[in-house]
Amino acid sequence: MSELDKLRKKIDELDLKILELLNKRTEVVLEVGKTKQDKHLKVYSPERERAILERLKEKNSGPFPTDTLRLIYEEILSASLALQQPLKVSYLGPSATFTHLAAKRQFGSSADYMPESTIKEVFDSVSRDKARYGVVPIENSTEGIVNYTLDMFVDSDLKIAFEIMLPISHNLLSKTGKKADIKKIYSHSQARAQCRGWLESNFPGIPVIEELSTAAAAKRVSKDTSAAAVASELAASEYNLQFVEKGIEDNKTNFTRFLVIAKESLGKTGRDKTSIMFSVKDKPGALYLILRPFARHRINLTKIESRPSKRKAWEYFFFVDLEGHIDDKGVRKAINSVKKECLFFKVLGSYPSAE
Numbered sequence: 001m002s003e004l005d006k007l008r009k010k011i012d013e014l015d016l017k018i019l020e021l022l023n024k025r026t027e028v029v030l031e032v033g034k035t036k037q038d039k040h041l042k043v044y045s046p047e048r049e050r051a052i053l054e055r056l057k058e059k060n061s062g063p064f065p066t067d068t069l070r071l072i073y074e075e076i077l078s079a080s081l082a083l084q085q086p087l088k089v090s091y092l093g094p095s096a097t098f099t100h101l102a103a104k105r106q107f108g109s110s111a112d113y114m115p116e117s118t119i120k121e122v123f124d125s126v127s128r129d130k131a132r133y134g135v136v137p138i139e140n141s142t143e144g145i146v147n148y149t150l151d152m153f154v155d156s157d158l159k160i161a162f163e164i165m166l167p168i169s170h171n172l173l174s175k176t177g178k179k180a181d182i183k184k185i186y187s188h189s190q191a192r193a194q195c196r197g198w199l200e201s202n203f204p205g206i207p208v209i210e211e212l213s214t215a216a217a218a219k220r221v222s223k224d225t226s227a228a229a230v231a232s233e234l235a236a237s238e239y240n241l242q243f244v245e246k247g248i249e250d251n252k253t254n255f256t257r258f259l260v261i262a263k264e265s266l267g268k269t270g271r272d273k274t275s276i277m278f279s280v281k282d283k284p285g286a287l288y289l290i291l292r293p294f295a296r297h298r299i300n301l302t303k304i305e306s307r308p309s310k311r312k313a314w315e316y317f318f319f320v321d322l323e324g325h326i327d328d329k330g331v332r333k334a335i336n337s338v339k340k341e342c343l344f345f346k347v348l349g350s351y352p353s354a355e
Contacts, residue, residue: 026080033084043085044132046162047267049077050352078108087111090122090131096215096231096238102164102258103135117212123152126261133161134261140168141255143193149259150307150319153277153348160275160349162260170195170249173218173235174228177242184209186217187230195230197250257354265326265349272325273302275348279309279317280341287318293337294322297330317344326350 001009036043053070060066081087089107092099093115103113114131116122122134136152139145170191174182185199185208192199192208199208211217211229218235221227228244229235236243280286294301303321324331326347339345 022076025076026083029080030083036084044081044087046352047269050269052077074105075108075110078110081108082110087133088114088131089133089135090114090116090125091135092116092119092122092137092213094213094215094219096218096235097213098166098168098232098256099135099137099258100215101232101234102137102166102256105166106135106162106164106260107133119146119148119152123156123158123261126158126263127156132262134158135164135258136261137190137256138163138259139257140190140194141251141253141257143190145305146190147307150277150305150317153319153346154309154317156261158261158263159265160259160351161262161264161266162351163273163354164258164260165354166256166258168194168249168254168256169233169247170214170230171233171236171246172228172244172248173231173239173241174221174244175225175241177244179244181225182206182228182244183226185228185230186211186220188212188214188217191217191230194254195248195250198248199230202245202248260351266351268325268327268350269352271353272323272328272350273321273353274324274326274331274350275319275321276335276338277317277319277344277346277348278338278342279344281343286341289341290318290338293334296337297334299324299330299334319348323353324350 033043053073056069056073057066060069087107089103089111091097091103091113095115100113100115114125116125119136122136125131126134136149137146138149172185182203183206185203185206187195187208187210189210191214192210211220214229214231215235215238217229218231218239218241221229222239222241229241230248235241278290280290291301300323301320302323303319305319306316307319309317322331326332326335327350335347
């Protein structure tokens, strides 16, 4: 037996040990699931999953890469949960949107994913217990906030349970993969804006037609050899399309932030954010009076956005993200002070800050 054969034999033996350990782990997971059901506890425990991933990250001494280890364990955890109780997750569809990719990043491949046509339908699916969680886009690092998602929180009782940061890379896809065949391009408005410079330089004069999503654009192009779509790699696979060009986004550090909505927020993790919304009294210095308690309690505000209330002319809702959990002493004191100066106030949720 050659040295290479000996090494391969050792790998085969290790693979069998890994398989044996995975099955032993699964047996324990099933016992945990039964115990939770007997005690009427929730099967899904995101706090526990995060603790497992953090512990493995700290203990990994290499050479196996930590990022890859995390991805593998996210799938192990997803499969384990599916054996206990299928987790239903709705998202802004159709299949192969970036929101779909974000959902899979958070919940793994074994969750039961349900595409919805609009952001409102995602909120409705969670409110009516059709899904346990919903995933919606909230902002892009290049093009800014998704206003419709903010508006949905005004009348909704749902909470933010997680945030997801997803690097966004756009591709130009078509049936043939040939630039010369393209007479029109389909894209979602956000994707078009993120690729505006590249499209203008490479396809001047070619009309770019708006679609409901990048996946919808890819689906349309799958039936038209004269068209191309700005969409994800997953869409290329989903709709059997060829790459005309990869990575056409103007900003190569292009990220989109997504929110996971649920009926409840999570407990403290030690690295949390809290999102709030409020409207202020119409008087000089009103916004200053709102922001001052956060400065006094040394709380960092990471985002502030305003939206027309749509209830009264020139009345606005403010949306604020801040560092810390609602159960933190300083955050609680600041919020209690802020409420006194508000016409309307709502905590949208405390949740783990995305890495």
